[in-house]
Structures are given as structure tokens and as C-alpha cells.
Amino acid sequence: MAGAASERALQAQAEAAIHDLFERQSGDAIAPLLSADVRLKPPTYWKTWEGVEYVRRLLGFAANNIDGLRYTRIYWNGLHGAFQFTARIGDLDITGVDLVVLNAAGQIEEIEIVARPPKAIAKLGERMGASLAADPFFSK
Numbered sequence: 001m002a003g004a005a006s007e008r009a010l011q012a013q014a015e016a017a018i019h020d021l022f023e024r025q026s027g028d029a030i031a032p033l034l035s036a037d038v039r040l041k042p043p044t045y046w047k048t049w050e051g052v053e054y055v056r057r058l059l060g061f062a063a064n065n066i067d068g069l070r071y072t073r074i075y076w077n078g079l080h081g082a083f084q085f086t087a088r089i090g091d092l093d094i095t096g097v098d099l100v101v102l103n104a105a106g107q108i109e110e111i112e113i114v115a116r117p118p119k120a121i122a123k124l125g126e127r128m129g130a131s132l133a134a135d136p137f138f139s140k
Contacts, residue, residue: 007079010102011079011081013033013106014033014081014100014102015074015083017029017030017032017033017108018030018071018098018100021059021060022063022069025060025064026060027056027058027059027060030056030059030108031052031056033106034052034055034107034108035052035103035105035107035108035109036052037050037051038050038055038107038108038109038110038111039109039110039111040055040058040059040113042058042113043096043124044121044124044125044128045125053137057135057138058128059111061127061131062124062128065089065131066087066089067089067090068087069085069086069087070085070087071083071084072085079102079103080102081098081100082098082100083098083099084096084097085097085098089120089121089123089127092120092123093120094115094116094120094121096113096114096115096116097113098112098113099111099113
């Protein structure tokens with residue numbers, strides 16, 4: 001396992017990329033940090049998306065469809081992070097946690113998003129569905 005200083009550097013790199021994703025509202029902001037076999041488990045439906053291009057695009061859609069996301073707490077246990085957040089989906093409040101797993105090189109291997117309440121998640125699902133339908137990459 002990496003030493004404490006290098007582990008903290010990897011954590012800081014991941015935190016900066018995740019914050020940048022929502023500030024720039026683009027999946028391109030986080031793409032360099034995604035491992036080739038990255039997995040995304042979204043809260044909107046029971047499916048795991050795999051691969052950089054899928055995850056990059058989906059995170060970009062999320063950044064565009066979630067309003068005012070703010071991370072309130074960030075916890076690390078080695079290369080496993082929990083990013084607690086608040087945000088809005090239209091007129092609905094949402095709270096949740098992004099669970100992030102890094103590999104030894106500091107790349108993101110997995111992101112699992114757990115959020116509530118169900119009504120806000122349903123609204124996010126509608127928004128994300130419209131984004132997917134409008135993107136030719138997902139219509140293949």
C-alpha cells in the first residue's frame with residue numbers, strides 16, 4: 001500500500017477531479033482519472049455502467065442535471081472515499097453519498113452513488129433518461 005503522504009496525494013487528486021466535474025459541468029474534467037475498466041453504479045436504476053466513455057458521459061450528464069451540488073463531508077479509509085453531498089433536482093432537495101474506490105495508481109475504479117429521497121431520484125432519472133436519449137453514443 002502507498003505511504004501516508006502519497007496516499008493523501010492520491011486522495012487530494014481525486015477530490016479535486018470530482019469537484020471540478022461539477023464546477024465545469026463536464027465529464028471531461030474527470031476522464032483522465034478514470035481507470036480503463038471503471039464502474040459506475042448510479043442511484044436511478046439497478047445497472048452498473050463500465051468503461052471510461054460510458055462513465056465520463058454519464059457523470060457529465062449528472063453534473064448538468066444536478067443543481068447546486070455541495071460536498072458537506074469527505075471521509076477516506078485508504079483508497080476508499082465517501083463524499084457526502086446535498087443538492088437539488090429542480091425544486092426537490094437531495095442528499096447522498098458518492099462512494100469512490102481508487103486503485104494504487106490513484107485512478108478511480110468504482111463510483112457508487114447512494115441518494116434519497118425517492119421522489120428526487122425519480123426526477124433525476126427522468127432528466128438523465130432525456131440526456132441519454134439525446135446522445136447518439138447511447139442510441140447505438
